[in-house]
Every structure is written in C-alpha cells, then in structure tokens.
Amino acid sequence: MDFSSLLTPLHLSSLAASYLTEDIPAGIDVGGHVVTSRKGSANLYLKEEGVFAGRPFVDAVFAAVGCTVSWSAAAGAGQRSDGGSFTQLPAREGERYEYAGVPIRLATVEGPLDQILRGERTALCILSRCSGVATAARKLSELAHTEPWGGRVAGTRKTTPGFRLVEKYGLLVGGADTHRLDLSHMVMLKDNHIWAAGSIAGAVAKARSACGFSTKIEVECNGLGEAREAAGAGADVVMLDNLDGGRTREAAKALKKDFPHLIVEVSGGVTMTNIREYVDENVDIISCGALTQGYKCLDFSLKVNR
Incomplete structure (x- = not known):
C-alpha cells in the first residue's frame, strides 16, 4: 500500500530543510566547491x-537542493559508474528486495553536482534507517502471523528525537501499526502517572475529563488485577506489560470474558525469537520498542556518473 499521501509536502519540505541545515550549519561546503x-x-x-x-523523504531532500529523483521503472542489468555491474528493478516502497551480491539500482538523481553531493548523506541516512525499520517491522509481523491471528504488531513511542516521522513511516511501510504518533495522539497512563495521581481509577477519570469521548485512554498494567481496575474505570486499552507468555494469555482471556470490547495490548520483552509466545486470540496488539530503537540500518550508496 502507498502511504506517501499521508505526508504533507509542507512538513516534508520543513523536515528536509532542518536535516540539511544540521549537516551544513555554517553554510559553507568546500567539497561542493571542488x-x-x-x-x-x-x-x-x-x-x-x-x-x-523512505522515498518521499529522499524526494524532499533533493528537491530542497534543486535536484530531481527518477525512480527506476524497468527491470534490466547494466554497469555502475565505478565499472561494476548492477541490477535495475522497479523502486516500490514496501517491496522486499533480495540481494545476491550485485547492487540494485533504484533511482537516478540529476542536478548540479555540488547540490547532489550536499544532499547525498542526508538522503542515504534517511533511506538506510527508514528501510531498516520497515525491514524489522515486516519480519516481526510475519513471525506473528506464521499461523492465523487477528491482531496487529505495533511499534512504540520510543523513536529518535527529530526522526519520529521517518521511523513511524517505516513502520507503516513494513506492515506494522505506528501505535500513538505522539503524546496528543492517544492518552497512555504509565506507572508514573498512576503513582502521581494516586490510583488507576483516579488517573483514568482525570484523563477522561480532559480528553473527552473522542480519544482513547490506555493504561499500562503489571498484571490482571491492575488491568481489571483500569477496564472497570473506563480505559479503552490495557497494556499487559512485562508478563511472560503464559501469564499474558491467562490475563487476556479473563479480561475479554468480562470486558469483551476492551483492547488488550501486550508489550515488554517481545523479540523476534519469542513473539509467538504472546500470540493469542484474546490479544489484539503486540508492541515492540525495538522496531524503532535498535533496528539494523540497510546499506545504500550514491555514485556520481562519470
């Protein structure tokens, strides 16, 4: 699915400008002069x-330096500018490309050479990280759905400051939920909120008085007792946090029996190797902070044609 229409041109341009300014804060590029x-x-x-x-972000970066990007549209093979060979494939976001030792050409950037090189590293950093998130999200989602399951894998708000939109976009392209996009997107009451408010019920009531009916409230719970209290107080979502697979399934089953419309999320300690332990018909969401915190970056390069 194409998610690029979610991103507004104005926000993309602003992000691209901020990234480029960070890379050339003094406004002088001797390499570009060369x-x-x-x-x-x-x-x-x-x-x-x-x-x-990460394609929309790359387009925005090169547009900001006065260059254009033409994404590959036909299959074939050819020669790289450094004399090596490459495979040319259609550049489709969400496509998993297999690598057999021969680089895959996805696009050609055209414009003033100094400007191409000014945008190079910023664009490659974005691509490598956004693609890394998408790759991890795809793998975890596929592992969760090895057998039929009606739930969803999600990221968390553990994103890199200043890079949130790129990482959240990577989750979508990879086939995972973004979870809440920011603090205003959904109310999540964690242990510190509850301790400060005095009780789960008090925290939920105060949150509801401010957010109204149109915003979901989620409560982080350490077990079935806290989850029952949260659901009874009117929480829309409960997060069973840091429970093992067996306790998670037992708690989720009991909650769904008494609160059939409650959304049950599982988080904490979920990995590629143990995610199947948490998959259950009574679990709606499995979230994992590692999708946006600790993901492996993919290797991209940009070579000037001679």
Missing part, C-alpha cells in the same frame, strides 16, 4: 537485502 555546480547525475543503489522505505 566539484563545481556543473550538471550531472548519480545513481542510488541498495546493497543489502531488505524492505525499501
């Missing part, structure tokens, strides 16, 4: 197996 502003082109290569994601 290559001059003559027109040229460079090819973008994927050099590792994984799910491709």
